[in-house]
Amino acid sequence: MRYTRYDLKQKQGSNKFFGIILVIIIVAAIFIGTAMSKLLLKSNQYLEDTNSVSKASSSSDVAKANEYVFLQCGIFSKKENADVLMSTLSKFGNPVEINDGNKIRVIFGFYKKDDYYKKATKSLNDNKVDVHEIDYKIYDEGDTNDEIEKIIDGDIQIINKLGDSNVKGIQTTDFKKWSSKLEKGDKSDKNSAELMKLKDYVGKLPETFTKDNIGDNIQFVYDELKKINAVTSKK
Numbered sequence: 627m628r629y630t631r632y633d634l635k636q637k638q639g640s641n642k643f644f645g646i647i648l649v650i651i652i653v654a655a656i657f658i659g660t661a662m663s664k665l666l667l668k669s670n671q672y673l674e675d676t677n678s679v680s681k682a683s684s685s686s687d688v689a690k691a692n693e694y695v696f697l698q699c700g701i702f703s704k705k706e707n708a709d710v711l712m713s714t715l716s717k718f719g720n721p722v723e724i725n726d727g728n729k730i731r732v733i734f735g736f737y738k739k740d741d742y743y744k745k746a747t748k749s750l751n752d753n754k755v756d757v758h759e760i761d762y763k764i765y766d767e768g769d770t771n772d773e774i775e776k777i778i779d780g781d782i783q784i785i786n787k788l789g790d791s792n793v794k795g796i797q798t799t800d801f802k803k804w805s806s807k808l809e810k811g812d813k814s815d816k817n818s819a820e821l822m823k824l825k826d827y828v829g830k831l832p833e834t835f836t837k838d839n840i841g842d843n844i845q846f847v848y849d850e851l852k853k854i855n856a857v858t859s860k861k
Contacts, residue, residue, distance in 0.1 A: 692775045696760040696848060697734040697746055708732050718749055720789060722841035724848055736844050742786045762851040770815035773808050777824045781847060788837050795834040802829055820854050
């Protein structure tokens, strides 16, 4: 009987060679994988950086704005109809009538969207009074608009303080001095003329501002904001 003879030494040698090749392949795969991973991470980081830059640039392009609101409870062509609503609102607030062309607007108050505004809207809702908001925005587009905002903010503070039943009048001396010291803004600015009108108006306020002055005050500010809004408001 014949027996097949195996060369064990030769077989072991080939196994060693195959093992070395396998180790080289594994090491190469790990190296290539690591390199590709780093490359992808770098690429992703670049995308994230460019995205954040584009977001920052787009957000910086949008100017910030101060928003002001008149709470309107009705608009009428006849004063006697406006007076009926005024009588109702006067039971829990200081409403005023302002003229807008050939219409009469009944305004419950003039606010920034703060706690005074929230209190006023709640009061109207509790008394089941329909309200329409007339919003105006002044965008931060330079020194002139900044000064306009400061004056209007100061004016609103006076009006809001008079909403307290214990307050009969507000001394305006400090407000007038403060307003006169504000910068005059850029004369070439499109709202320069309106800024000067506001400063002049504040300078002529009565020494003691009372509830009787609110109507004329809101009428003036409403008219001015319409002019300012026409050139600064962005839709």
